[in-house]
Amino acid sequence: xxxxxxxxxxxxxxxxxxxxxxxxxxxxxxxxxxxxxxxxxxxxxxxxxxxxxxxxxxxxxxxxxxxxxxxxxxxxxxxxxxxxxxxxxxxxxxxxxxxxxxxxxxxxxxxxxxxxxxxxxxxxxxxxxxxxxxxxxxxxxxx
Numbered sequence: 001x002x003x004x005x006x007x008x009x010x011x012x013x014x015x016x017x018x019x020x021x022x023x024x025x026x027x028x029x030x031x032x033x034x035x036x037x038x039x040x041x042x043x044x045x046x047x048x049x050x051x052x053x054x055x056x057x058x059x060x061x062x063x064x065x066x067x068x069x070x071x072x073x074x075x076x077x078x079x080x081x082x083x084x085x086x087x088x089x090x091x092x093x094x095x096x097x098x099x100x101x102x103x104x105x106x107x108x109x110x111x112x113x114x115x116x117x118x119x120x121x122x123x124x125x126x127x128x129x130x131x132x133x134x135x136x137x138x139x140x141x142x143x
Contacts, residue, residue: 020053025060032065039069041076048080055084059093072102074111081115 020037023029027043038053041061048065049055055069061076071086074094081098082088088102092110101118 019056021051023061025058057094066098 019040021035021039023041023043025042030046032047034050036052039051040056042058044062046064050068054071056073057076059075064079066080067078068083072084073089075091077095079097082100084102086103088105090107090111092108095112097114099116105119107113
C-alpha cells in the first residue's frame with residue numbers, strides 16, 4: 001500500500017501482511033486485541049487493536065478504542081486514536097473520530113476525520129513530532 005501506487009481494493013494486504021485474523025460481522029469483543037499478524041475487522045471491538053502488520057476495518061467494522069498497526073485501511077468507524085508506521089487510508093465510507101499519526105494519510109471523498117493529525121514522522125514515534133495540526137474534515141460530497 002505504498003503512497004502513489006495503484007489503489008488496492010478494500011481489504012487488500014501485501015504478501016508479507018496476509019490477513020491472519022478475521023473478526024466477522026456478527027462478533028462483538030469487549031477487550032483489547034493484539035497480534036503479530038494482520039487483522040480484518042468487520043465486527044465490533046470495544047477496546048484497542050494492535051498489530052505488527054496491517055489492519056483493515058471493513059464497512060461494518062466498529063472500533064471503540066485505539067488502533068495501532070503498520071498500514072491501516074478504514075472503511076468502517078474508529079472512535080479512538082489511530083497510529084501507524086506506514087500509510088493510513090480512510091475510504092469513502094470510513095470515519096475516524098480521534099487523533100491520527102502516520103507517515104502518510106489519504107482520505108477519499110466521503111471519508112470523515114475529526115481530530116488532530118501528525119504525519120511524516122512514523123506513527124509509533126509520533127509523540128516526538130512537534131507541531132500537531134488540528135484538523136476536522138468531513139469530505140462527504142454534497143447530496
